[in-house]
Amino acid sequence: MNRPIATLLLCVLLLTGCSKETDLFSGLSEQDSNDVIASLAEQHIEAYKRTEKTGIVVFVDSSDINRAVRVLDAAGLPRRAHTSLGEIFKKEGVISTPLEERARYIYALSQELEATLSQIDGVIVARVHVVLPERVAPGEPVQPASAAVFIKHATSLDPDSVRGRIQQMVASSIPGMSGATSPDSKKFSIVFVPAAEFRDTQRLVSLGPFMINSEQAAFWGRLFWMAPVGFVLLLMIMMLMVRSDWRSALLQRVLSRRSGGSNMPSRI
Secondary structure (H helix, E strand, O other), X not given: OOHHHHHHXXXXXXXXXXXXXXXXXXXXXXXXXXXXXXXXXXXXXOEEEEEEOOEEEEEEEHHHHHHHHHHHHXXXXXXXXXXXXXXXXXXXXXXXXXXXXXXXXXXXXXXXXXXXXXXXXXXXXXXXXXXXXXXXXXXXXXXXXXXXXXXXXXXXXXXXXXXXXXXXXXXXHOOOOOOOOOOOOOXXXXXXXXXXXXXXXXXXXXXXXXXXXXXXXXXXXXXXXHHHHHHHHHHHHHHHOOOHHHHHHHHHHHHXXXXXXXXXXXXX
């Protein structure tokens, strides 16, 4: 192969391989990775996944990492993994103290409630803090149970429509809180916080079948109009890279045709 042609092909391969990829998350489950990819696709961000020993890795192009992080932060993805009661109290052959068992039970109860509340449509983040009934000192009255719930939700969720059901579910799941569902109860509180919506600072425009951001539209627009000129220049470069003997033979053929045409007798 001619050396100039090989150099040109090498430059093309280097230009096509310049795109870099950045890992967003690793160790995800199949459902979490699909939720992340679907959420990014709604904002025209292409995401991909690969399987590793620790789980699924989701990655995007490096140029999209800023928008991808902000999109997933607004959507609360990937969702926080919750530990079940079975996982916390699995048999390991270790004898725990009553205080450790109580702490593990409170944590497991909070995890179960958070996992249930997260299934409500529009709930992005759910946190539950539980205090079980406890006697502080011998002879003292038992301190009643209490609970505090934090809900970060999408703007599409109306807090008033789910407040009563959340209070009833949490109060009936915690021992000693069956009568704490009244609105003026000080043993139960719930806080709703709307999540900040994702606002895209880059306006997407269409360039043929592709969607690009407004910052790249000017560059690709100029490139689109310069494509015919580039094609002509590429054709001229390829003609210059033709072997010298072919070029001289082509030149002699053109000259012979011109000289032969001038020597032809004219018709009377």
